[in-house]
Amino acid sequence: MLELIKRIDGTASTDIYDTLTLPYELRIRGRLKAVSDNDRDMGLFLDRGPMLRHGDLLQAKSGEVIQVLAADEPVATAYIESGLPLARLCYHLGNRHVSLALGSDEDGRHWVRFPPDHVLEELAVLLGAELVHHEAPFDPESGAYAQAGREHSHSHSHDHAHSQSHDHDHSHSSTQHHDHNHSQHDGHTHAH
Structure with a gap:
C-alpha cells in the first residue's frame, strides 16, 4: 500500500x-x-x-x-442571475451552514451547487433559481478563515480607553463599581 x-x-x-x-x-x-x-x-x-x-x-x-x-456525484445546481439575485441566494443558503460551490458555465450563467436537499432546493427556487439535478464534481468554497490559515480565530479589539479628564485628585470608593459586560458588544459572546 x-x-x-x-x-x-x-x-x-x-x-x-x-x-x-x-x-x-x-x-x-x-x-x-x-x-x-x-x-x-x-x-x-x-x-x-x-x-x-x-x-x-x-x-x-x-x-x-x-x-x-x-469525483462526479449527485448534486443540485441552482442557476441564477448575477448581481443581487446571486448574492441573495448565497446569503440565504450560507445561513443554513452548508457547503456551497460557486461558479459559472461557459455561457456565463452563474450557479450555486450543493448536495441534494429538498429544503435548500425549495429555498433556491423560491429565490428565483432554476434548479438542475445531475452528477458533477462537488468542490465547495473553503471559506474565508481557511484562506488565512486553518485556525478559526477572531480578532476582536476590546480597547477600553476612557477619555475622562481628571484634573482633580479623586479616589474610587468601594461602593463604586465599573463593570464591562461584553456579552452583547458585537453580537458575539465573549468570556473574559
Missing part, C-alpha cells in the same frame, strides 16, 4: 505517478484507505487540515506524487 503522508505544492514539471478520485465526503478526511484510478492500494495519513481539493497533490512516504481529483 502506498502511504500518502504529505500535501505538496506542485509545479508544471511535477511528475504525477497516479490519480485518486474521491467524492467530497472522503476528501474532508485525513485518514482513509482507498484504491487509485490505476488500481493501486493507497492509504491517506495526513494531518488534520483543509479538505482535499480537485487538483491537490499528495506525496507518498516513498516519494511518489498522487493527484487528487473530485
Whole structure:
C-alpha cells in the first residue's frame, strides 16, 4: 500500500505517478484507505487540515506524487442571475451552514451547487433559481478563515480607553463599581 503522508505544492514539471478520485465526503478526511484510478492500494495519513481539493497533490512516504481529483456525484445546481439575485441566494443558503460551490458555465450563467436537499432546493427556487439535478464534481468554497490559515480565530479589539479628564485628585470608593459586560458588544459572546 502506498502511504500518502504529505500535501505538496506542485509545479508544471511535477511528475504525477497516479490519480485518486474521491467524492467530497472522503476528501474532508485525513485518514482513509482507498484504491487509485490505476488500481493501486493507497492509504491517506495526513494531518488534520483543509479538505482535499480537485487538483491537490499528495506525496507518498516513498516519494511518489498522487493527484487528487473530485469525483462526479449527485448534486443540485441552482442557476441564477448575477448581481443581487446571486448574492441573495448565497446569503440565504450560507445561513443554513452548508457547503456551497460557486461558479459559472461557459455561457456565463452563474450557479450555486450543493448536495441534494429538498429544503435548500425549495429555498433556491423560491429565490428565483432554476434548479438542475445531475452528477458533477462537488468542490465547495473553503471559506474565508481557511484562506488565512486553518485556525478559526477572531480578532476582536476590546480597547477600553476612557477619555475622562481628571484634573482633580479623586479616589474610587468601594461602593463604586465599573463593570464591562461584553456579552452583547458585537453580537458575539465573549468570556473574559
